[in-house]
Amino acid sequence: MKFSTSTARSLETAICLFLVAAISQPSAAANTEITSRYTNMGLCDEIDGCPKKDGTDCGPGQNPDYLLKKCVGYRDQSVWIYYTDSVRAGIGFGPKENISGVFGNEGVETRLVEWRGLMKEGSFEPFTVIVRMLPPFGAEPDAPRRSFLVVYRLRPDGTSCIVHDGAIDSNTKAREIADASLTRYTCKGEPYLR
Numbered sequence: 117m118k119f120s121t122s123t124a125r126s127l128e129t130a131i132c133l134f135l136v137a138a139i140s141q142p143s144a145a146a147n148t149e150i151t152s153r154y155t156n157m158g159l160c161d162e163i164d165g166c167p168k169k170d171g172t173d174c175g176p177g178q179n180p181d182y183l184l185k186k187c188v189g190y191r192d193q194s195v196w197i198y199y200t201d202s203v204r205a206g207i208g209f210g211p212k213e214n215i216s217g218v219f220g221n222e223g224v225e226t227r228l229v230e231w232r233g234l235m236k237e238g239s240f241e242p243f244t245v246i247v248r249m250l251p252p253f254g255a256e257p258d259a260p261r262r263s264f265l266v267v268y269r270l271r272p273d274g275t276s277c278i279v280h281d282g283a284i285d286s287n288t289k290a291r292e293i294a295d296a297s298l299t300r301y302t303c304k305g306e307p308y309l310r
Contacts, residue, residue: 148234150295153242157195157225160187163213184310186213190231190242193270197224198308204252206308209245212274214307217266217281220250230287232294243270244279244294246287265290269297277303 165183181202187195189209196208198215205221208214227249233242245268250261265284268276279301280293 148236150232150298151235151240152291153190153231153233153240155188155190155229155231157187157197157227157229160185160195160197160225184213185225187225189229190240193231193242193245195229199224203254207247207249207268208307209268209276210270210274212309214275214309216268216276216278216305216307217249218252219266220252220261222250224249230291232291234298244268244297245270245276246290246294249281267294267297269301269303275307275309277305277307279303 163184163186166181181200183199185197185199187197189195192211193209194211196210196213196215198206198208199221200206203221204218205224206215206217206219207224208216227247230246231240231242232244232246233240235241247266247268248263249266250263253261262285264281265287266278267280267284267290269279270276279297280290281304284290284293
């Protein structure tokens with residue numbers, strides 16, 4: 117099909133204008149902003165434990181010293197705390213019961229939780245969690261116990277896993293690690309599921 121010179125130029129101009137408009141429009145990814153929401157781990161219910169709430173024994177084969185709590189998190193994302201042997205605690209995040217990490221148990225339920233997420237159509241959707249923890253007593257007997265930030269990735273299966281728990285003491289560095297996990301992450305281990 118042949119076009120006249122003026123028709124061809126009009127088509128070229130229309131295509132160029134269309135491409136310029138398409139390029140100048142922000143993409144869906146550019147419209148999403150990573151931001152934070154904060155909660156405390158304060159509102160918790162005892163789910164399971166030994167000894168039982170009523171003081172009865174747990175029976176043979178049961179761990180004689182543990183307590184599992186489910187705490188209010190952010191919307192449908194719960195916080196799970198598993199206390200063991202009176203000095204250690206593990207935590208997990210998500211709708212499904214899951215636990216990762218071994219930390220000191222002091223003040224766990226008073227910890228501030230930073231939920232990192234995307235704003236999509238006016239709604240906040242978390243994908244990572246940052247929380248400051250302490251090492252368990254006796255982990256390094258000669259070293260001072262210093263708090264550190266732990267980054268958890270919320271997973272599509274309703275659980276979470278630790279993506280970084282090294283010596284992060286900078287909130288900025290923890291946020292960089294958390295935000296990078298949006299596109300790629302490696303779990304340091306699978307969470308414990310009962």
